[in-house]
Amino acid sequence: MAEKKKRVFNRQKTKTAMPEQKPEDRIRNFLEVPLGYTDEMAISEAQRCLGCKTRPCVTGCPVDVKIPEMLELIADGDLPGAYSKVKETNFLPAICGRVCPQEDQCEKHCILGKKGESVGIGRLERYIADWDLNAATEEVSSTSAPSTGKKVAIVGSGPAGLTAASDLVQMGHEVHVFEALHKPGGVLFYGIPEFRLPKKILVREIEGLAKVGVKFHMNYVVGATETLTELRDRFDSIFIGVGAGLPWFLGIPGENLNGVYSSNEYLTRLNLMGAFNFPEYDTPVKPGQRIVVVGAGNTAMDSARISQRLNPEQVTLVYRRSRAEMPARVEEIHHAEEEGIQFKLLHTPIEIVGNDKGNVTGVVLQKMELGEPDASGRRRPLPVEGSEFTLECDSVVVALGCSPNPLMTKVEPDLEVSRRETIVVNEVTMETSIPGVFAGGDIVTGGATVILAMGAGRLAAKGMHHFMMTGSSPEAEV
Amino acid sequence: MIENPRQAFSCSLPRIDLDEDLVATQNTRKVHPPLFIRFQLRYTALVKDTIRHAQISIYEPIQLLPGRSSLGFKILKKQVLAPNTVLFDVEAPQIAAKAKAGQFIILRVCDNGERIPLTIAQTRPADNVVTIVVQELGKTTFDLCRLNEGEEILDFVGPLGKPTEISNVGTVVCVGGGVGNAVVWAMVQGFKAAGNKLISIIGAREKELLILEDEIGAISDELIVTTDDGSYGRKGLVTEALKEVLDREDEKVSEVVTIGPVIMMKFVAKTTEPYGVPTQASLNPIMVDGTGMCGACRVTVGGKIKFACVDGPEFDAHKVDFDELMSRLVFYKDMETESYERARNEKCRLMQQAEEVE
Numbered sequence: 001m002a003e004k005k006k007r008v009f010n011r012q013k014t015k016t017a018m019p020e021q022k023p024e025d026r027i028r029n030f031l032e033v034p035l036g037y038t039d040e041m042a043i044s045e046a047q048r049c050l051g052c053k054t055r056p057c058v059t060g061c062p063v064d065v066k067i068p069e070m071l072e073l074i075a076d077g078d079l080p081g082a083y084s085k086v087k088e089t090n091f092l093p094a095i096c097g098r099v100c101p102q103e104d105q106c107e108k109h110c111i112l113g114k115k116g117e118s119v120g121i122g123r124l125e126r127y128i129a130d131w132d133l134n135a136a137t138e139e140v141s142s143t144s145a146p147s148t149g150k151k152v153a154i155v156g157s158g159p160a161g162l163t164a165a166s167d168l169v170q171m172g173h174e175v176h177v178f179e180a181l182h183k184p185g186g187v188l189f190y191g192i193p194e195f196r197l198p199k200k201i202l203v204r205e206i207e208g209l210a211k212v213g214v215k216f217h218m219n220y221v222v223g224a225t226e227t228l229t230e231l232r233d234r235f236d237s238i239f240i241g242v243g244a245g246l247p248w249f250l251g252i253p254g255e256n257l258n259g260v261y262s263s264n265e266y267l268t269r270l271n272l273m274g275a276f277n278f279p280e281y282d283t284p285v286k287p288g289q290r291i292v293v294v295g296a297g298n299t300a301m302d303s304a305r306i307s308q309r310l311n312p313e314q315v316t317l318v319y320r321r322s323r324a325e326m327p328a329r330v331e332e333i334h335h336a337e338e339e340g341i342q343f344k345l346l347h348t349p350i351e352i353v354g355n356d357k358g359n360v361t362g363v364v365l366q367k368m369e370l371g372e373p374d375a376s377g378r379r380r381p382l383p384v385e386g387s388e389f390t391l392e393c394d395s396v397v398v399a400l401g402c403s404p405n406p407l408m409t410k411v412e413p414d415l416e417v418s419r420r421e422t423i424v425v426n427e428v429t430m431e432t433s434i435p436g437v438f439a440g441g442d443i444v445t446g447g448a449t450v451i452l453a454m455g456a457g458r459l460a461a462k463g464m465h466h467f468m469m470t471g472s473s474p475e476a477e478v
Numbered sequence: 479m480i481e482n483p484r485q486a487f488s489c490s491l492p493r494i495d496l497d498e499d500l501v502a503t504q505n506t507r508k509v510h511p512p513l514f515i516r517f518q519l520r521y522t523a524l525v526k527d528t529i530r531h532a533q534i535s536i537y538e539p540i541q542l543l544p545g546r547s548s549l550g551f552k553i554l555k556k557q558v559l560a561p562n563t564v565l566f567d568v569e570a571p572q573i574a575a576k577a578k579a580g581q582f583i584i585l586r587v588c589d590n591g592e593r594i595p596l597t598i599a600q601t602r603p604a605d606n607v608v609t610i611v612v613q614e615l616g617k618t619t620f621d622l623c624r625l626n627e628g629e630e631i632l633d634f635v636g637p638l639g640k641p642t643e644i645s646n647v648g649t650v651v652c653v654g655g656g657v658g659n660a661v662v663w664a665m666v667q668g669f670k671a672a673g674n675k676l677i678s679i680i681g682a683r684e685k686e687l688l689i690l691e692d693e694i695g696a697i698s699d700e701l702i703v704t705t706d707d708g709s710y711g712r713k714g715l716v717t718e719a720l721k722e723v724l725d726r727e728d729e730k731v732s733e734v735v736t737i738g739p740v741i742m743m744k745f746v747a748k749t750t751e752p753y754g755v756p757t758q759a760s761l762n763p764i765m766v767d768g769t770g771m772c773g774a775c776r777v778t779v780g781g782k783i784k785f786a787c788v789d790g791p792e793f794d795a796h797k798v799d800f801d802e803l804m805s806r807l808v809f810y811k812d813m814e815t816e817s818y819e820r821a822r823n824e825k826c827r828l829m830q831q832a833e834e835v836e
Contacts, residue, residue, distance in 0.1 A: 180769050182586060182593075182633040219635035221769060225572045245771035249783065256776050256783060256802055258809040265772035273766070274590060279820055282592040282617050283766075284813035358805030405770050407788060 007075065010047035013116035018123055023338040027308050030194045030276065033335055034123075042127045046074035048112060048119050056109035057121060062455030063163075065090045067106055067121055074124055083132045086125060091166040092159065092454065094133060094201045097126025099192060099298075100451045101329045133204060145172035150468040153178060153235040155222045155408070158186025159450045160241030160441030162206065163457030164464070165214045168239075171465050175214045176235070180221040183272060186243055188450070190272040191264070191299065193306045196332075223408030228415070228437070237436045237464040240423060241457060244442035245405040249398055250294065254352030259288065259360035263295070263303045263399035270306055288394020289313040292363050294349055295399035296321070301332040303397045304341045315341045316391065320348040320368050320381045346370070346381065350388065352396055362392045401447045409443075422446055429474040430460035436467050550630030551585075554607060559689040560682075562614040563657055564623050565599070566631075571606035573598075573636045579668035580642030580661070580760060580792055583608065584768040586633040587621040594618045595765045597737070597791065598637065599660035600667070608636075611660030611689065617817040638768045639791045642758070646673040648732040651723055652698075653716050653746050655681045655738025661760060663690050665735055666697045675699050677731075679719045681742070685710035716742060717749045724753045731755050736795060740807065744800035751796055759795035761786050763806060778802055 019035045020026075026033050037045065049071040057067045066085050073082035086093045102108075102122035110118030150173045154161045157179040169175045183189050185202050210216060222228060222242075231238055247262035249255050261269075266285065274281035289312050293304040296319035307315045317336065319326060322345050326333055337343070344365065351364040367387035370379035404421045416424040416433035423432055423439040430438045440456025442448055466474040555567035573583060582597045600609040614623045625631065642665055650669045654662030659680045670676055678698040682688040683706045695701040702719045703711030712719060716738075724731055731753075736746040737760040750757045763775040763786050770788035777786050780797035784790060 180635065181767060182635070219633050220572075221635060221638065224637055224769075225576065225635070245769070247771070247773050249773065256778055256806070258806055262773040265766055265774045268766055268772050273592065277590075278813065279817050281590040282817055284810045284817070286810065286813070358802065359809070407769050 007051070007072070008047050009050070010044050012044075012048060015117045015120040015123070016041045016045040018120075023340065026195065027339050028311075030309060032195055032198055034126075036130055037123060037127045042074055042124055043077060045120050046071045046124055049075070050111060052111055056111060057106040057119075060105040060107075060109040062105070062451050063090050063096075063458055065093075065106075065125070070128065071119065071121070071124065074128060079128060079131050079135075082128045086128055089458075090125075090454075091163055092205050093125050094129035094205060095159070095188060095197060096451055096454070097122050097124075097129055098197050098201075099449075101449060103330055105451065133201065145170065147174070148172040148468065150174065150236040151176065151234070152464060152468070153231050153238045155228075155231075155238065155240045156180075156186055156242040156441075156443075157184040157206075157216065158241055158243050158441060158453065159188060160243075160453035160457035160460075161186070161239065162209065163454040164239045164241065164438075164440070164461045165457075166209055167458055167461035168464060169209070169212055169214050171461070173236075173465070173468065176217060177214060178217045178220040178222050180219070181272065182218050184216055184218065186241075190268045191302070193267070193271055193302050195305070195309070196302065221407070223411050228408065228412045228434075232434075232437070236468045237438070239457070239460050239464060240408070240432070240437065240439040240443060241441040241453065242405060242408055242443050243453075244402040244447045246403045246421075247398070248400045248402060250349060250352075250400070252349060252351055254354060254360075255398075257352055257354040257360045258358050259286065259354075259395040260352055261287075261395065261397045263293075263299045263397055264402065266303055266397045267299070267306065276306075276310060286395065287312065287397075288360075290393040291315045291395050291397065292349075292391065292393045293317045293397045293399055295319065295401070296326040296328055296333075297399065297401065298328045298332055299401075300397075300399035301328045301336050303399050305332075305336055305339060307397070308339050308341055316344055316393070317341055318344045318347050318349060318363075318365060318391075320346065321378060322346055322370060325378045344391075348381070348383070349396070353390065360393060360395055362390045363396055364388055364390050402442070403446065404443050420446060428459075429463040429466075430456060431463055431467070431473055435473050436464075438464050438467075550632050551634035552630050553625055553627050554605075556625070556627050559611065560687045562623075563611060563687070563689055564614070565609060565611050565660075566622075566625075567602075567605075567607045567609050568631060568634060569606050570608045570634055570636075571603075573634070574601045574603045574606050574608050577601045577608060577637035578641035579644065579664040581637035581639050582768070582791060583610065583634055583636030584638060584765065585610075585622070585631050585635070587618055587625070588632060591621065591632070592618050593633070593766055593768070595638070595762070595768055595787070597661045597664070597760060597762070599664055608634075611657055613657040616814045617821045620818060620821050635768070639787055640789070642668060642735065642760075642792055644668040644672050649675040649677065649729060651677045651679065651720065651731050651734045652694075653679045653681075653720055653734060653736040653738070653742075654694075655716055655742040656683070656687065657689070658736075658738030658742075658760075659688075659690050659694065661737045663694050663697075665737075666694055669735075670697050674732075677723055678702070679704065679716045679723070681705065681716040681719075681738070682710075683707065715745070717745045720746060720749050724750065724755065733758070734795075735792075736760070740800055740804050743795060743798075744804075747795035747798070747800070757795040758792045759798055760792045761790055761798065761803060763803060764810070776806075 021033050070082050070085045106121045107118040112118050152168050152173050154165045154177045157177050165175045184206050188202050247264045269275040269285040273283035275283045275285035291307040293300050304315050304317045346368045347365045349363045350366050353362045355361050367384040368381040371382045374380040406421050409417050423443050425439050430440050432439050438460040440460045441453035463474040552569040557565045559565050577598050582595045584593050584595050586593050596610045599611045612619050652662045652665050676698045677700045678694050679702045681704040704716050734750050734757040736743050743759040765775045766772045768787045770785050775786040776783050778799040779793045
């Protein structure tokens, strides 16, 4: 073992810039936009960490990644060490480094952020995960516990389900993942575009799970192919992570015109079904030349940015509040603007108009102004009377959010659901109203983020382990 | 009968006559010139390669579920019912055990393929069999109809949607058209088992295209067959026959269910409306996931937006906006045609290559 080196600090006030594809290039391809740090950049960025004793960054992380240790190991150039440190608590670092809203989590708490920019923790997490990917190291066979002889079913292969599966398989349980679609990954596959999360990275993470023994069952709709009750006969414990897959529409006239897509349909056609590759791929999509995206969350940004790559005349993003209220990651908003997407802020669609063939020809927008803060703390948008005008377009992508999909819950009367159709759980153990059945992710919280779903999956895995090993429901203190 | 199958594949023909080669494959294998058989093998190999390509390594550790002999979904039986219309028995034990009349499955043939919904025609749980009837209309159904017994459908998921609401209501009239008659077959079994008197009205454009007449007739108390050109049964539309049944003085029809072309269902609804007979139509909009996740299958029913995949596929026919459904169904027509043409031209190209090899 080498003697521990004296720490070197980098006093730079700003984050090391991330090399990126130029906007004019990237709108012509589906490749990832940020290219990732080089070794020098990563080491220099990691050396900015002050190594605070209080570890404020970790408090911002839903899965408690050991950030200061990771940064120190990168700064020392011990990349295998840094990678295993991250993997201790985060099973999907390559994904989190790309899709987590770090500015609201770890980086928000960084002391450096008070007088400059925080350490680029997300970028370094991505760097270390990509290093492992490129190094093609033999999968460090994780310290799996001896087999417990218990079987668990994970319903849904999105971020919550994959995290729970990873934890449970390492505890020595036999894990079966059930997925309704034909590819695993849930929203990571059908929702997040290639340029933000390359599929090969996702597939590699999932293959890693399959290698350590997780069994995947595609084309399996729990609630239709088999009910939860039947699964309970076959498995010792069940995790439900089916996500929030029921898209909201606007509730305005003209919404069934051809060319009006939910962001779910639009992104599924493009990401899961490969419609941008038509006719090599059979699934069509018809956004036309002028595309309007409604909403300002990450899904809206994804929809707008993927549209921009389909060679359109114009992509317009319509949002009823102002820039300050946009819920998307800062980086996504920034990228969207760079790529030439027009923002129409403080506007709301009130009608979609079409021609005699039933195809969209435009959307009627109304101007809004901000009033008093509402229940969410954001200033309530109020319509400006008489400000309506028509914006011509060929398609409208509605990216307002999703509610939980009731497909499974409605056939399970014993499973307690809230008025919003979310599954009610004990917030500490993630156990539902049925003993031994746990839930987490968007099906519990409503539409949220990948990392929160992963945090919930981890918490549930702990509870499930306790339930299976002791035969009793975990106490709230667990 | 084809004298020279090469002619059937000639690219100069405006439309390749696929039905004939299917019929030929099924019934008259020994009269085939060897070239045709070679082509079939080549095409099969092509599809198989695609499928193999799709089996990324994560699929390998999947434990086979009981009753499944392969990772894909094996075709146990293939039968050509009419030109361009093929019946498949597919090995899918979980779905066979669960499915009820009126529900559907979604399938994908190859890894770059589209997901298409098909309403289930019959299930035989004891044999692990789900029966579907496919009419070749586009690229996916073209690929599907080229698969043979023993080959596999890559993805096959279900049962999706709500089952037909079946109870003993008295006299039920099932009205089907074209390939929709396959679903009428499923429905009549359900309604009969519940103790209803059943009158089935099934229509087709011409005699050759009529399917499952014997099967539906065997279960129904009365069967009326119509063809548009009068080549078989009564000449005329199913709606005319339906009106006569509704006009019968000695018969009170309690319910009508209908499935077939949208235009036919629209006029069935118009026919029953003045009589106030409850009417259910099984809709077939474009779908992607089939589990309520995307909303591609939106239909307007009674002024409200419904998702056919989870709220349907059957709805009160008197409230369905059929015109909107028709407009939504043709939105991708140009692209679907392009895709279909490509697939058929590819087949031509392979034929020519086979010829050159010869």
